[in-house]
Amino acid sequence: MDHKDARLRAGAARTFGSRRVRNYRLYLTGQMVSLVGTWMQAVAQVWLVLKLSGSALAVGLTADFQALPLLVVGGR
Numbered sequence: 001m002d003h004k005d006a007r008l009r010a011g012a013a014r015t016f017g018s019r020r021v022r023n024y025r026l027y028l029t030g031q032m033v034s035l036v037g038t039w040m041q042a043v044a045q046v047w048l049v050l051k052l053s054g055s056a057l058a059v060g061l062t063a064d065f066q067a068l069p070l071l072v073v074g075g076r
Helices: 002-015 022-053 056-074
Strands: none
Touching: 022 056
16 A cells, blocks of 8 residues: 555656746746636626626626637637
């Protein structure tokens, strides 16, 4: 059982070895902060549309238009 555990630990060290590189940690942290900010903005925008209009249709259209660039570019 110890041999298997050692192999798993060695594999995990190779897989997550990039965490030792400072620039990668900075990049990953920045990407995570950016992604959370993007999600917060999308939720706040839809929430604002709901508060101002009270319309489920407007909320759905807002969410659709938020995803439209990804659908257009990602569909290629």
